[in-house]
Amino acid sequence: MTESPYERKAVHGSGTERDLRLDLFRGIALWLIFLDHIPSNAVSWITIRNYGFSDATEIFVFISGYTAAFVYGRAMQQHGFIVASARVLKRAWQIYVAHVFLFAIYLAEIAYVAHSFDNPLYTEEMGVLDFLKNPDVTILQALLLKFKPVNMDVLPLYIVLLLWFPPMLWLLLRTPSVALVTSAALYSLTWWFDWAIPAYPSGTWVFNPFAWQLMFVFGAWCAVGGAQRLSGWINSPGMVGIAAAYMLFAFGIAMTWYFPRLGVFVPKFVSDIIYPIDKTNLDVLRIAHFLSLAVITVWFVPRNWRGLKSPLLWPAIICGQHSLEVFCLGVFLAFAGHFVFTEISNRLFMHVVVSAVGIGIMVATAALISWYRSVERGSGPRPPSIQPGYAEGGA
Amino acid sequence: MTGRVLLTLLVLALADPAQADHAAECRLGAQEIERDFPLPQVTRAIDAKQLHILVVGAGSSLLPGSSGAKNAYPARLEAALAAKLPGVAVQVSTDVQARRTAGEMVTSLPAALAAAKPALMVWQTGTVDAMHSIDTDQFREALEHGINIARSAGADVVLINAQYSPRTESMIALGLYAENMRWVALQQEVPLFDRFSIMKLWADLGTFDLYSATKKLDMAERVHDCIGQLLADLVFQSAKPDEPRAESGR
Numbered sequence: 001m002t003e004s005p006y007e008r009k010a011v012h013g014s015g016t017e018r019d020l021r022l023d024l025f026r027g028i029a030l031w032l033i034f035l036d037h038i039p040s041n042a043v044s045w046i047t048i049r050n051y052g053f054s055d056a057t058e059i060f061v062f063i064s065g066y067t068a069a070f071v072y073g074r075a076m077q078q079h080g081f082i083v084a085s086a087r088v089l090k091r092a093w094q095i096y097v098a099h100v101f102l103f104a105i106y107l108a109e110i111a112y113v114a115h116s117f118d119n120p121l122y123t124e125e126m127g128v129l130d131f132l133k134n135p136d137v138t139i140l141q142a143l144l145l146k147f148k149p150v151n152m153d154v155l156p157l158y159i160v161l162l163l164w165f166p167p168m169l170w171l172l173l174r175t176p177s178v179a180l181v182t183s184a185a186l187y188s189l190t191w192w193f194d195w196a197i198p199a200y201p202s203g204t205w206v207f208n209p210f211a212w213q214l215m216f217v218f219g220a221w222c223a224v225g226g227a228q229r230l231s232g233w234i235n236s237p238g239m240v241g242i243a244a245a246y247m248l249f250a251f252g253i254a255m256t257w258y259f260p261r262l263g264v265f266v267p268k269f270v271s272d273i274i275y276p277i278d279k280t281n282l283d284v285l286r287i288a289h290f291l292s293l294a295v296i297t298v299w300f301v302p303r304n305w306r307g308l309k310s311p312l313l314w315p316a317i318i319c320g321q322h323s324l325e326v327f328c329l330g331v332f333l334a335f336a337g338h339f340v341f342t343e344i345s346n347r348l349f350m351h352v353v354v355s356a357v358g359i360g361i362m363v364a365t366a367a368l369i370s371w372y373r374s375v376e377r378g379s380g381p382r383p384p385s386i387q388p389g390y391a392e393g394g395a
Numbered sequence: 396m397t398g399r400v401l402l403t404l405l406v407l408a409l410a411d412p413a414q415a416d417h418a419a420e421c422r423l424g425a426q427e428i429e430r431d432f433p434l435p436q437v438t439r440a441i442d443a444k445q446l447h448i449l450v451v452g453a454g455s456s457l458l459p460g461s462s463g464a465k466n467a468y469p470a471r472l473e474a475a476l477a478a479k480l481p482g483v484a485v486q487v488s489t490d491v492q493a494r495r496t497a498g499e500m501v502t503s504l505p506a507a508l509a510a511a512k513p514a515l516m517v518w519q520t521g522t523v524d525a526m527h528s529i530d531t532d533q534f535r536e537a538l539e540h541g542i543n544i545a546r547s548a549g550a551d552v553v554l555i556n557a558q559y560s561p562r563t564e565s566m567i568a569l570g571l572y573a574e575n576m577r578w579v580a581l582q583q584e585v586p587l588f589d590r591f592s593i594m595k596l597w598a599d600l601g602t603f604d605l606y607s608a609t610k611k612l613d614m615a616e617r618v619h620d621c622i623g624q625l626l627a628d629l630v631f632q633s634a635k636p637d638e639p640r641a642e643s644g645r
Contacts, residue, residue, distance in 0.1 A: 039564030040595070110566055117562050117608045121615035124454025124493055125560045128526045128567050150568040194532075203528035206568075257574075260589075263431065263581065275578035276535065279571070338565045342606055346561070346598075 020308040020317055021301055026063040027320030030327055031359050032056035037151045037334035040341065042348055043355040050258070052250035053277055053289040057154065057207070058215055062290065064158065064323070065219025072169055073224060085166035092162040096145075098328045099155040103142050106149045107135075109335050113342075131201075146200035152331065153206040160197075160209040161216045168217055172224050180226070183217035186210060191281060204280065211281040215290070240299050243292035250289050315363040322366045329365055333358040420602050421621035424593035428629050432584045434551040437634035440514035446476070446485045448630075449511040449550070451500055451541075452519030454493035455558045458615055466616045471623025472517070472630075479631050488513070496524045497537035504541055508548040515630065516545040519555035519590075525572040534572060538579045553629065554580050554587045559594035561606050586633050588626055594618070 032047040033056045049055030068088075076084035114129040131138045131147075141147035145156045171179040189195065190211050196204035222230070233239055253274065256262045263271075277283045307313060319326045337354040344350065440446040450456060450469040458467040473487035490500075490507040497520040508516065518541060524534050538554070545552045556576050557569045573591055580587035598605045603618055 040561055040598075042599075106565075113562060113566075118610055119562075119608060119615065120459050120610065120612050121605070121618055122455075122558070122560050122563065123457070123459060124522055125526075125558070125563045125567060127454070127494060127523075128563055150565055196530075199528060201527060203530045206528075206571075257577070260431075268582075271578075271581050275582060276531070276575060278531075280531065335565060342562055346606060 019303055021303060021305075022063050022066060023317045023320035024308060024313055025059055025297070025320070026067075026323055027316035027318070027326075029056040029059040029063070030319050030323060030330055030362065031316070033060065033154070033327070034330035034334055034358055034362065035355055037331065038337040038341075038351075038354065038358075040346070040351075041337070041355060042351040048293070051254050052247060052293075053254075053283070054286045054293065058282075058286060058290040059293075060154070060323075060327075061157075061161070061212060061215045062219040062294075063320075065161075065216035066223040067219075068162070068165060068216075069169060069172060069220035069223035072165070073173060073220075076169060076173060081166070081170055084169070088162050088166050088169075092159050095155050095159050095162070095324060098324065099145075099152065099159070100143065102152060102155070102328060102331050103149070105332055105335060106152065107139075109339065110149075141200035144200075146198065148199065148206070151334065154327070156205065157207040157209055157212055161213055164209075164213060165216075165220075168213075169220065172217075172220055176221055176224050176226060180217060180221045183214050183221075187214040187282070196280075206280055208281050215282060215287070234295050234298055239295055243295040246288060246292045247296065250285075250292075315359075318366040318370060319362055322369045325369055326362050326366050329362055330358070333361060418624070420597075420617075421624050423600055423602055424596055424621065424625055425628060428588070428593075428625060428632075432586050432633065434515060434553070434586070434630065434634045436514040436549060436551045437630060441480060441483055441634055444483050446480065446483055446515075447511060447513045448472070448476075448485070448487045448515045448517060449507060449513035450487060450489045450491060450517045450519070451504065451507065452489070452491045452517075452555070453495045453500070453523050455522055456489070456491045456519045457493060458612065458619060460612060466612075466619055468619040468623040468626065469517075471620045472626045473623075475624045475627035476630060479627060494523055495520075496527060496529055497521070497534055497541065498524075498529070501537050501541045501544065504544050505548070508545060508550060512548075513550050515553065516550045517553045517555060517588075517626065517630075518542075518545075521569070521572045521576055522557040522567070525557065525567050525569045528568070531571055531575050535575050535579055538576065539583065542579075542583050542585060552583075552585045553626075553633075554585055555626075556587065556589060556591050559591050559598060559605065561598060562608075586629060588629055590622060593622075593625065597621075 032049075035041055035044045036047050036049060036056065038044065044050075047056065072084050072088055075087055110129060111132060114126075114132055117126070138147055145159070148156060168179060168183070171182065187210070190208065195210045196208050197210075199205055218226075253266065256266055274285060277285050279286065301307075308317070337358060340350065340354055437446065450472070452469075456467060456469060457463060464470060469487050469489050469491070473485055476487075477483075477485040488511045490503060490511075500518070500520060520538070521534075542552050554576055556573050557567075560567070569591065577587060579585075594603075594605065597603045597618075603614055607614065
């Protein structure tokens with residue numbers, strides 16, 4: 001994220017300074033996504049997906065929507081629809097390139113596994129490598145975003161969300177309520193008609209953009225003044241109580257996943273209602289869980305909380321400020337971590353080391369990018385009117 | 396998950412350390428077995444001294460080689476149940492074929508059930524669906540449909556989920572399918588044999604090195620033998636919950 005003078009003003013004047021909480025929680029979400037993406041990682045028991053319905057994906061998409069509206073909304077107000085849209089599309093292109101780069105690394109990993117691994121216990125599972133036999137089709141389908149390896153579903157979702165964002169942002173800046181209702185209507189129609197994007201070789205996208213756009217647009221809506229409208233409501237003790245009760249309920253249900261014997265305490269009609277909890281289509285239970293988490297977080301961490309300036313939280317904040325780079329790095333590091341488990345050691349100690357080193361690399365890289373950008377901006381030959389880095393700022 | 400591993404380690408630390416034999420190896424997975432739902436048809440069949448089980452599955456119910464059928468878990472299940480049920484004629488037949496999704500298995504179910512007339516259908520599925528990323532709604536519908544077909548053919552059902560396969564974990568997203576199987580099992584009140592968690596526990600505890608690359612069959616055979624034994628425990632205890640657990644002698 002850049003620090004151009006425009007950034008100090010929110011789109012609808014909701015404050016004079018950048019809300020560091022966004023960077024903080026996006027940074028934490030990136031860490032959690034990284035930990036969850038390393039297969040079998042014992043450290044991932046600390047991540048929120050184990051204690052309720054929603055996970056770090058909701059946080060990431062919500063905050064990305066918020067910052068996208070924040071950055072491109074200002075661009076749209078100042079430079080018009082065309083310029084802002086062009087910047088959004090440029091961002092989508094960057095993410096596409098990043099995704100293809102990660103796919104190349106993925107191919108390298110699996111080609112290695114295909115070459116080196118054999119075990120009669122896993123004859124069936126090794127069939128997953130069959131697609132290496134016709135790489136032409138697979139690579140083409142990957143470029144079309146239809147073939148997506150495990151854990152590489154977030155960036156394609158992000159690309160589609162950005163493609164749909166310019167008209168949505170235009171609407172958000174004029175009549176925010178209509179924009180939010182439109183988004184909710186699309187979400188409902190998606191559930192009603194089972195709209196989805198097909199995947200290759202079969203099935204659909206793991207994150208259905210028609211459903212997940214609601215989280216993104218809701219984030220954007222909060223950025224253009226929605227958060228202020230809700231603030232009285234969010235900060236009421238009654239609301240916090242409801243949120244806490246729901247979180248507790250979700251926690252109880254989540255415990256039955258890990259300790260199935262607790263399942264006897266869940267009446268059948270409850271399990272009939274809640275299951276399946278549909279991640280692909282952003283289940284209402286997940287939305288409610290995310291909202292509860294947000295209400296409680298905002299209650300405990302006010303905007304001007306002094307801790308936000310503390311050096312202890314700086315590592316998360318700096319990661320949140322360079323989310324695309326850090327996200328991609330996290331996907332790569334998760335592959336690398338899995339490689340370490342299979343080739344070197346998969347003992348608990350190694351899980352801790354891989355997790356800690358991975359987060360360390362993410363923080364160091366984010367700091368390096370910050371430094372690099374500040375150097376470029378300070379001594380760069382470009383005139384300041386171009387505002388380098390504006391379009392690629394963490395949206 | 397980690398909680399359970401720690402719990403197990405604690406149990407082991409407190410227990411008799413002289414548990415080195417193969418049967419004890421298998422026992423480490425026993426706590427993962429749930430016996431929440433009864434198997435009335437199996438109970439009836441045991442009382443009638445004639446228990447016929449049909450195993451429906453895909454590639455992970457098979458072992459390669461000439462003695463594969465003898466060492467794969469369906470045959471081990473038969474042996475273990477026969478040992479637990481003296482005087483009962485236990486017979487396990489199979490409808491197993493590699494690379495089949497749940498939906499594909501359902502199409503051959505009526506014929507297989509009509510031929511075998513089992514009291515219990517053990518249904519192993521989920522891996523191929525995950526590999527082909529079959530739509531999870533379709534996957535759930537196939538499971539529900541298959542369970543209904545088996546029930547109307549007079550058979551109880553036990554579901555078996557995917558194997559834990561650490562090497563291919565970054566290529567097959569089993570999580571979604573495992574969750575969906577758990578939900579269907581809960582809603583249809585069918586016991587789920589959680590093969591994934593059991594094997595994960597074995598890997599975490601070092602019982603079996605599931606990461607190892609080898610062409611040899613010995614580990615695969617021991618894993619299948621353990622699965623057969625634990626499956627027999629599940630069937631026995633779900634069908635005869637009142638009788639003492641027949642594991643002290645093992």
